[in-house]
Amino acid sequence: MGKIGAFLEQKRITPSERAPLERIKDFNEFKIPMSEEDIILQASRCMDCGIPFCHSGVLLGGMTAGCPLHNLIPEFNDLIYRRAWKEAYKRLIFTNNFPEFTGRVCPAPCEGSCTEGLNWESVTIKNNELAIIEKAFSEGFVEKRVVKRSGKRVAVVGSGPSGLACADTLNSYGHEVSVFERADRVGGLLMYGIPNMKLDKKVVMRRIDLMQEEGVRFFTNKEIGVDIYLKDLVKEFDAVVLCCGATKPRDLKVPGRELKGIYFAVDFLKSNTKCLLDSDYSNLISAKNKNVIIIGGGDTGTDCVATAIRHGCKDVIQIEILPEPPKVRSQNNPWPEWPKVLKVDYGQEERIALFGKDPRIYLTTVTSFEPKEDGVSLGWVNTIKVKWERDDRGNFIPKHVPCSEEKLKADMVLIAMGFLGPEDKVIKELSIEQDHRSNVKAQFGDFKTNVEKVFAAGDMRRGQSLVVWAIAEGRGVAKSVNEFLITK
Structure with missing residues (x-):
């Protein structure tokens, strides 16, 4: 695999990015594609390790290690090195429906488990994957599939990554697939949850258009319980797959929460x-000329930092209740676990370039919000430092540090504290069983709910997770549905 010894000769090189002070002037993608020769050199670093961990897709230390899609990474790296781009594309799509999405937004747990990363820097797997699919589109390797129809009809509710992967896979089996989306555009999280500078919506629509050409039917502005009913879909279709996501945001119930100017991050990003897509900014939740405070870290918090900066905010601060991660792996976080180390993402880079300092404040929580003189609009955020200690049961909990209170000026607060699970409307219509975390109860592998003909996958079943896991679940549920249909 690859070039013998290349991992010793070639250093890891990742795509360059547009300068922070330049890219904050627009919402275009900020990464600059590498040359083909550089990509080939990077692929050559794949070191023909005896036991590849990169495609394991398991949970270690509570986090994903390796690719949940089990991508054949050493194989497509070798094919890139040999300039066999079409074969590399075939090998990649054998396991991944949408490399153009994962190649842009996946945190790359594959790279965290790369054998080379044990002693050196890991192979640029994510960028190699993106290079393959973009080469495939530009060279015409991506062709419309023509399949023999089975006569079976499946309804997929939700058009996020799991719903799209399910629909695409079922369509490849020959089943007629109809996807129902409550928003005005297809794509779910890919369309409205991830900003354009990370995932250009033209990339999303390129894939949607191809799926439509191949026979998948999309219906937008169709909300379950309002525009259509689940019981009717169950009667009309041979199977129904729920891929509605974990869209119930975690709230912060402290005094002053009702004040004007406090939003969920997902609403702000949407x-x-x-x-941006409508070219109509009359209903924009704007951060222009405002002091913005984002509560919560992670990718969503970073996306809010970057978006607020592009709006022209006065300043932006990001509050995190957890401690600052170490700069290098700690002893209790060994390879091949996901490396829990400090990451300065694009949003933080832009805040540093613009205001001279990282926006994140660690080990801090919000105790209340205070209004401006009008008594209605947000004016201040009261915070306190925390320290993590074990309770009587041995669980770590945050405890307030006395005399560490601070008052921060704020015109806008964005709550980016994650999601609690799926919304109840769809679940309760047919009395679908839920697990102890309120997710739809469906066993991984068969994805069947307690209701005949109804399946569930993605964040709705497993809880808030990665796009790559959503695609894996979409593929998995499609396989289960196919087995169900062909045995009827």
Whole structure:
């Protein structure tokens, strides 16, 4: 696999990015594609390790290690090195429906488990994957599939990554697939949850258009319980797959929560993308000229930092209740676990370039919100430092540090504290069973709910997770549905 000894000769090189002070002027993608020769050199670093961990897709230390899609990574790296781009594309799509999405937004747990990363820097797997699919589109390797129809009809509710992967896979089996989406555009999280500068919506629509050409039918503005009913879909279709996501945001119930100017991060990001695509900013939740405080870390918090900066905010601060991660792996976080180390993402880079300092404040929580003089609009955020200690049961909990209170000026607060699970409307219509975390109860592998003909997958079943896991679940549920249909 690859070039013998290349991992010793070639250093890891990742795509360059547009300068922070330049890219904050627009919402275009900020990464600059590498040359083909550089990509080939990077692929040559795949070291023909005896036991590849990169495609394991398991949970270690509570986090994903290796690719949940079990991508054949050493194989497609070798094919890139040999300039066999079409074969590399075939090998990649054998396991991944949408490499153009994962190649842009996946945190790359594959790289965290790369054998080379044990002593050196890991192979640029994520960028190699993106290079393959973009080469495939530009060279015409991606062709419309023509399949023999089975006569079976399946309804997929939700058009996020799991719903799209399910629909695409079922369609490849020959079943007629109809996807129902409550938003005005297809794509779910890919369309409205991830900003354009990370995932250009033209990339999403390129895939949607191809799926439509291949026979998948999409219906937008169709909300379950409002525009259509689940019981009717069960009667009309041979199978129904629920891929509605974990869309119930975790709230912060402290005094002053009702004040004007406090939003969920998901609503802020959706507003921005919708206004950008509609070219109509009349309903934009704008951060322009405002002091913005984001509560919560992770990718969503970073996306909010970057979006607020592009709006022209006065300043932006990001509050995190957890401690600052170490700069290098700690002893209790060994390879091949996902490396829990400090990451300065694009949003933080932009805040540093613009205001001279990382926006994140660690080991801090919000105790209350205070209004401005009008008594209605947000004016201040009260915080306190925390320390993590074990309770009587041995669980770590945050405890307030006395005399560490601080008052922060704020015109806008964005709550980016994750999601609690799926919304109840769809679940309760047919009395679908839920697990102890409120997710739809369906066994991984068969994805069947307690209701005949109804399946569930993605974040709705497993809880808030990665796009790559959503695609894996979509593929998995499609396989289960196919087995169900062919045995009827």
